[in-house]
Amino acid sequence: MSISNLATMTVSQAATVLGISRSSAYECVRLGSIPSIRLGRRIVIPRRAVDELLATARLDQAATA
Numbered sequence: 001m002s003i004s005n006l007a008t009m010t011v012s013q014a015a016t017v018l019g020i021s022r023s024s025a026y027e028c029v030r031l032g033s034i035p036s037i038r039l040g041r042r043i044v045i046p047r048r049a050v051d052e053l054l055a056t057a058r059l060d061q062a063a064t065a
Helices: 011-018 022-031 047-064
Strands: 008-010 037-039 042-046
Touching: 008 011, 008 047, 011 022, 011 042, 011 047, 042 047
Parallel strands: none
Antiparallel strands: 008 042, 037 042
C-alpha cells in the first residue's frame, strides 16, 4: 500500500514526505509542530495533518514571492 493511501503514517514516513530527517520529525512531534496521535507506545501522524502542513507552506511561499 502506498503512503498516499494511508489515513495515518509513522513518524519516519512523515519525515520522508516532508523531506526532513527522522530525528527532526520526532522533535517536531514533541514540540507540537506536527500533530500526532499516541497509540500506546506508537506515534502516528494523520495524513491530513501532513497535507495541511504542506498546503500552508505553499501558501506562505506564494505570499512572499
